Amino acid sequence: MLPPSTQGRAPPDLGLLSRQLAAEVAADRTLANRLEQEVGPLELRVHQAQEDLSLSRMQAKDAFDIQQRMTDLERSLEGQIHAAKEQLLRLGEERRQLTELFCSGAVDKERASSSRQLLEQVLDEEARALEETRAANVFLEESCRGLLQQLSFYESERASLSREVEDETAAQDSHEQAAHHAHARTFTALSGRPDPRSRPGV
Known part of the structure; x- marks a missing residue:
């Protein structure tokens, strides 16, 4: 015997419930496909943006490294130039002092020998610089000559x-003039009239 709550109520339509469930599943599947279609290009754009960002970071790092190397090289060259200038000033001052000592005679034999060696070193350096300058001039002269x-x-x-x-x-002009004269003579011969250019004095 059925309970009182179910008495007089029709049994559920299983076919209708099945169709409703199938419709809901189809709707969910359609929504999932749509979301997948929309998310797919978005994922590609995000991936491309990530690759572009990574490439930009690498390029920025390379540019920073190059700039750093250029800065270090510039500082190194500035240091070398400064050291070379100081060495030239020092050598010039030492040569001046040695010249004064030699002129005054206030220098002993050992110091004179050391001073002579220093002067020879300075002379060798100046000769080497002069030779480098001469070689550069020869190269420039050869380049200019070439x-x-x-x-x-x-x-x-x-x-x-x-x-x-x-x-x-000139040959083309002469050929055109000769062709023109020949054409004029032919026209005169055909017309039975003398060529005015064939008259004496013409």
């Missing part, structure tokens, strides 16, 4: 081409 030779060759080629163009132009 450039002048190339320039002379190009000028000669240009003059030769100009003469060829002038000769070709």
Whole structure:
């Protein structure tokens, strides 16, 4: 015997419930596909943005490293230039002092020998610098000589081409004049009239 709460109530329609459940599953599946379609390009954009950011960071790091190396190199060169200037000043001052000592005669044999060696060292350094300057001048002179030779060759080629163009132009003008005269003589012969250019004095 059925309970009082179920008496007079129709049994549930299992077919209807099944169709409703199937419709809900289909709707959920459609929503999931739509979300997947929307999320897919978004994930690609996020991945591309992450790669671009990583590449930008690498490029920024490379640029920073290059700038740091250039700064270090600039500082090193400045230090070398400063040290070279100080050494030149020191050598100049020592040479001046030694010259004064030699002139005054207030120098002993040992100190004179040491001073002579120092002067020879200074002389060797100046001679080496002079030789480097001379070599640089020779290189520049050879480069200038080579450039002048190339320039002379190009000028000669240009003059030769100009003469060829002038000769070709003159030959073409002469050919056109000869063709014009021949055409005029032919026209005069066909018309039975004398060529006015064939008269004496013309």
